[in-house]
Amino acid sequence: MLASFPPSAVNPLLNQLQPYPFEKLKQLFAGVTPNAAFRPISLGIGEPKHPTPAFIQKALADNLDGLATYPTTAGTDALRATIAGWLERRYNLPKLDPATQVLPVNGSREALFALAQTVIDPSQHALVVCPNPLYQIYEGAAYLAGAQPYFVNCDPARNFAPDFAAITHEVWSRVQLVYVCSPGNPAGAVLTLDDWAELFALSDRYNFVIAADECYSEIYFKAEAPLGGLEAAHKLGRKGYPRLIGFSSLSKRSNVPGMRSGFVAGDAEILKKFLLYRTYHGSAMSPSVQSASIAAWNDEQHVIDNREKYIQKFNQVTPLLQEVMDVSLPDAGFYLWAKVDKLAAIGDIEFAKRLYAEYNVTVLPGSYLGREAHGINPGQNRIRMALVAEVDECLEAAQRIVEFTQKLSQSAS
Numbered sequence: 445m446l447a448s449f450p451p452s453a454v455n456p457l458l459n460q461l462q463p464y465p466f467e468k469l470k471q472l473f474a475g476v477t478p479n480a481a482f483r484p485i486s487l488g489i490g491e492p493k494h495p496t497p498a499f500i501q502k503a504l505a506d507n508l509d510g511l512a513t514y515p516t517t518a519g520t521d522a523l524r525a526t527i528a529g530w531l532e533r534r535y536n537l538p539k540l541d542p543a544t545q546v547l548p549v550n551g552s553r554e555a556l557f558a559l560a561q562t563v564i565d566p567s568q569h570a571l572v573v574c575p576n577p578l579y580q581i582y583e584g585a586a587y588l589a590g591a592q593p594y595f596v597n598c599d600p601a602r603n604f605a606p607d608f609a610a611i612t613h614e615v616w617s618r619v620q621l622v623y624v625c626s627p628g629n630p631a632g633a634v635l636t637l638d639d640w641a642e643l644f645a646l647s648d649r650y651n652f653v654i655a656a657d658e659c660y661s662e663i664y665f666k667a668e669a670p671l672g673g674l675e676a677a678h679k680l681g682r683k684g685y686p687r688l689i690g691f692s693s694l695s696k697r698s699n700v701p702g703m704r705s706g707f708v709a710g711d712a713e714i715l716k717k718f719l720l721y722r723t724y725h726g727s728a729m730s731p732s733v734q735s736a737s738i739a740a741w742n743d744e745q746h747v748i749d750n751r752e753k754y755i756q757k758f759n760q761v762t763p764l765l766q767e768v769m770d771v772s773l774p775d776a777g778f779y780l781w782a783k784v785d786k787l788a789a790i791g792d793i794e795f796a797k798r799l800y801a802e803y804n805v806t807v808l809p810g811s812y813l814g815r816e817a818h819g820i821n822p823g824q825n826r827i828r829m830a831l832v833a834e835v836d837e838c839l840e841a842a843q844r845i846v847e848f849t850q851k852l853s854q855s856a857s
Contacts, residue, residue, distance in 0.1 A: 460587040464580060465812040472797055472809075482804035485841040487829040489808075490629070490779065494699045494753060494834070497746040503739035504703070510731025517723045519548035523734045527707045530741045534661075535675035544712040545685075547719060548729050548737070551704040552659045552693040556623070557585040559689060562721040563653045563714065564620050566590025571615060573622040575606045577630055577813035577823040579657065582623040591620065595817035603775070604631035605639055608646060610818075616650045627660040627670050630813055630828040631781040632774025634664075640676035647687050653714060656690045659706070662697040662747050663754050664776035674710060685710040689718075696778070697747055698740045705729065705737045754778055757835045761842045765829075768849040778831050781810070785825035787852045792825050803844040 463471075469488060478484065518524070524542035531537055531546070540546060549555035556579075564570050564586075572586035576595035586593040594615060596606040606624070622643065626635040635643075647654055656673030664670050673690045682688075693706035708715065722728075729737075740746075758773055762780065765771050771782035784795050792809040799805050807827045814823025829845075831838045 455588075457588050457590065461584050462580070465808060468812050469796070469806070469808060472793065473800055473806075476797065476801050478800055478804040479802055480804075482844065484804045484806070485833070485837055485844070486806040487808075487831065487833075487838070487841055488806040489832075490830045491832060492696055492699045492701055492778075493832045494750055496699050497740075497743075499743065499746075500698060500700060500703075500736050500740050504732055504736035507732045507735035510735060513731055515728040515731050515734070517728045518719060519729055520731070520734055523548050523729075523738055526738045526741045527709070531674065531709055534669070535672050535678070537674060537678050540709065541712065545715065546707060546709045547715050547722075548734065549691075549706050549708055549722075550727055550729055551695060551701075552657060552691040552706040553581055554704075554727060555691055555706065555708050556581050556655060556657060557588075558722060558725060558727065559653075559655055559708070559718060560585035560589040560591070560621055562718045564589035564591045568620070569618055570620040571618040573606075573608075573611070573619055573652075575623065575625055575628065576815055576817050577810065578623075578815070579625060579629050580813075583815070586621075593815075594619065595815050597818055597820065597822045598628070598631060598633070604628060604633040604781070605635060608642055616646060616652075619650060619652045621653050621655060622647070623655045623657060624673070625657040626673070627658075627664070627774070627776035629660065629777065630779045630810070630823075630826075632660070632777035632779055634670040634775040635676075637671060637676055637679060640671070640673065641680055644677065644680060644682060644688075652687065653711075654688045656688065656710075658690055659693045659696055660777040661692060663751055663778050665755055665758060665773055666775070670776050684712065687711055687714070689714055694737060694740050697750070699750060700736075700740065703733055703736065705733050705740075753835070754831070757831050757838050760835065761831060761838050764839075764842045764846055768846050768853070780829040780831065781826055782829065783826050784849075787849050790852070792823070792827050796827060799845065799848050803848050805841050805844050805848075807845075 524546045527546050528540040528542040570591035571594045572591045574582040574593045576597045583593045598604040599607050677685050689710040695701040762773050769782045796809045807829050810823030810826030814821040
């Protein structure tokens, strides 16, 4: 007879993790039969749906012989040099050292999680500052590094930027890591140079690391590209990017979420420790993926074409939805972050459930992305809509949402 699995063998920190938003959504829809008169359309998951460029597919297929060799965690010199070159062009940076300031990673998600395991000292009752609402990986990374997340609410009055000034000295003195997401998820807000200057000054004073999640940086709607963390540091004269690590990915930029390819860049001393951690963790990118990544980072035309498709979608969908709900064009990213509290007062969760049941459209309740902090859940009474499908499908979804909200308004009057 097999012995029972001893509870003591399970990491107790796992008990602090919340279900992922999409698991909550699955539970919300359990037992609900959507209206069969409509084909299903999902705006729930932020998974790029535009076709992967053929030249990236070809670069991957042409380099399958790389499967015969073990990859190094540091990646090839060619890939690191390519990433460094892209960063220098994109952000007008001085020359980076590809050997010490750049590291390829298997998508930004695993790297965002792993950095916390590298820089957190749990013996010091560490705090990790997270924007609220948030990408849930930040929270999980904090807990599993033995730290506690500290949620900073994103203020609509500040273009949904986190209000760092609201954090007390006592809290800052325990902070070891700050996650920032710019452009943000879900509101699409981009931090200004003043925002970065404030954060850098706090990092200098309290000695915490900044993790700058910039995976949406290439999808934007204005003539000027979003400001990046490394770019802000350079403009402010911060040589060597002290205590700053930037994260980016090909997933959204190049429509290759399944390739799992991204990078981290910044403070060489932190990256040296990060490489050590990831070497033991076994996080190395396939040589075939590295070759395809070089091709992707070296081409900008497909990025321009991809961005234009998003601009067309948002310019058509946003005005439609503005007729029935409080929503505006974001700075960047591929989400609309809409307020629904005035629509028959049903709240974001019930809104999402009824929209799915009656019109077979999936959106994500905003409260699933937020946490109760400082007396509120800033995601409550909002929904996130991912405009990732082709324009016709997104327009059809928007038209159904308009019809649904008009029906709600009529029933409430």
